[in-house]
Amino acid sequence: MTEVSLRSLQKFYGKTAALKAISLDVNHGEFVSLLGPSGCGKSTTLKCIAGFEDITDGRICFDNKDISRKLPEDRDIGMVFQSYALFPHMTVTQNLAFGLEMRHVPKAEIAQRVARAMEMVQLTPYADRYPKKLSGGQQQRVALARALVIEPAILLLDEPLANLDAKLRDEMRGFIRDLQKRVGITTIYVTHDQNEAMTMSDRVVVMFDGEIAQAATPEDVYNRPASERVARFVGNANILDLPIARTDAQGTTVTLPGGATLQITRPAPSGQSRLRVMARPEQITLTSADLGQLPGRIEKRYFSGGHVEYSVATDCGPLFVTGPTTQHFAEGDSVGLCFDPARLWPLPDAESAQ
């Protein structure tokens, strides 16, 4: 297991700054996802770590050794891409053996390691098949086995599930995560799918415009976003801009339109007259109009299987709320909204000004 450190890593393509001095430590055996919109620099980060792109400035260290100038083949990395990039004229066995043959591993050992890798990804019955006779998920498992069979120190995965249909993607998510835990390999995973990042990772690194906006556990990124932009990118976020009634040792008290107050016990920025707070859709409950802290009217109702989604018009703007299927509100109904102040998250200063 290897620790990966990016130290003030910069990458320019001509005048385009793809990475603006990013720093990140990935621990031994950790599964870290790079998450962000298209063009934010996720793939560039991965390519720099793999050595497929030269870096402009900064350093990349594996176990504290600077490998920034090493050739890709000397970095001890396994990589899986969105396009499986299997050799079409080789069987599954031959695809897996190729990297080991290139490394002049003895024949008997190749046979053993290939058999073990094939078993790991449950493809033993398909050993003699050619890639075009395999499903997308099976091909992706071959790609994964081919990366792992060389027993690399680090596994890099660039949107490996993007070409699979939704059901297969769900299956492969669990499969990759279980395999990674079993093998214990340090893994960096690129995705623009927040569900994928949240369900698979020990830590999620949210990137915008070549910079790291937050690197934290999935729970922290979701419940305690570092900025309004992170809050809006990761899941649905209701942002309420509320006047501060008072700040004291107990926390910050804000006033909702209509007069109800909420005491926010989490630390809030000081010296402001207003506070922007985030409430996730499932952190707001709907009740009858006379009982809620904020009055509203159901504008839209969407049944989505496990729960119901509502768009509710309020004096704080439209709010997105999810509720249980056992509770029924119809479009046009007057409702009351209740907030749990312990779960409201005050957003930092800098973003409040935007």
Ligand SMILES: Nc1ncnc2c1ncn2[C@@H]1O[C@H](COP(=O)(O)OP(=O)(O)OP(=O)(O)O)[C@@H](O)[C@H]1O
């Ligand atoms: N070979 C290249 N030449 C010039 N600019 C590039 C090159 N590769 C990437 N870029 C630019 O660098 C920035 C980061 O690109 P990158 O591919 O890392 O983004 P990404 O987050 O992986 O996006 P996506 O999710 O669309 O793959 C973008 O502005 C992109 O246009």
